[in-house]
Amino acid sequence: MAGRIVVLTGAGISAESGVPTFRDADGLWEGHRVEDVATPEAYETSPSTVHRFYDARRQALGAVEPNAAHHALARLEEHLGDDLLVVTQNIDDLHERAGSRHVIHMHGELRKALCRACEGRFEWTGDLGDFPPCPGCQHSELRPDVVWFGEIPYEMDTIIEALADATAFVSIGTSGAVYPAAGFVQQARRFGADTLELNLVPSDGTPWFARARHGRAGELVPAWVDEVLAGRGLLTS
Numbered sequence: 001m002a003g004r005i006v007v008l009t010g011a012g013i014s015a016e017s018g019v020p021t022f023r024d025a026d027g028l029w030e031g032h033r034v035e036d037v038a039t040p041e042a043y044e045t046s047p048s049t050v051h052r053f054y055d056a057r058r059q060a061l062g063a064v065e066p067n068a069a070h071h072a073l074a075r076l077e078e079h080l081g082d083d084l085l086v087v088t089q090n091i092d093d094l095h096e097r098a099g100s101r102h103v104i105h106m107h108g109e110l111r112k113a114l115c116r117a118c119e120g121r122f123e124w125t126g127d128l129g130d131f132p133p134c135p136g137c138q139h140s141e142l143r144p145d146v147v148w149f150g151e152i153p154y155e156m157d158t159i160i161e162a163l164a165d166a167t168a169f170v171s172i173g174t175s176g177a178v179y180p181a182a183g184f185v186q187q188a189r190r191f192g193a194d195t196l197e198l199n200l201v202p203s204d205g206t207p208w209f210a211r212a213r214h215g216r217a218g219e220l221v222p223a224w225v226d227e228v229l230a231g232r233g234l235l236t237s
């Protein structure tokens, strides 16, 4: 099968697993002002408030499972191997729990802690709100290993290289409201890749895609993966 695929995922791919999105009606940002929980300034002002927000999300991860869309991408990876890269804005671990291995978490991971003193990174499933000592340097300087607004997303060089090398770019479950991820479709097109959007409704980015299908990821993604595996091309209308 010719070609490399870069798949960008957002909160919409985890919605059917019960993980709230950000900007939908009952989205996370409904109950919280972004500035109060997802900025370095918020952490300086009240680390406890920020930890309470992320500790609750980390605990909630224990009660959810990957859905058909996550499993379909893992199935596609089994066939394409290195020719498939999943770049996710999500900080949940549902792609990996579904079996995907080639995953870049450009906004970090909820089940990791980052030490602000020694910059060590640690798998973390418990709370951080009680300011536990860092396993590396023993300082109580652990923060959620997530990228806050105003911070630089992770692995941007690797992502841009993959976009430059891609035959196809597919976006799943994202509103296209947040850069730099929202700009990936334009970059992919500039590099000559074909583009497809799979989203519940048209997004801010829809006009940039050569093709778009709207509906639930749990139906759209397995159907698209079946097409690719049936050799009906990487992207068909």
Ligand code: APR
Binding pocket: 009, 010, 011, 012, 013, 015, 016, 021, 022, 023, 024, 027, 089, 090, 107, 172, 173, 174, 175, 176, 177, 178, 198, 199, 200, 201, 202, 203, 215, 216, 217, 218
């Ligand atoms: N199937 C497909 N798409 C869905 C589904 C579903 N079941 N449910 C919701 N969606 C779509 C919504 O229509 C919306 O366009 O998913 C998108 C989710 O958009 P956002 O809530 O804005 O989430 P996302 O695009 O991932 O946000 C980007 O913003 O808040 C920051 O850092 C955070 O990574 C996040 C970034």
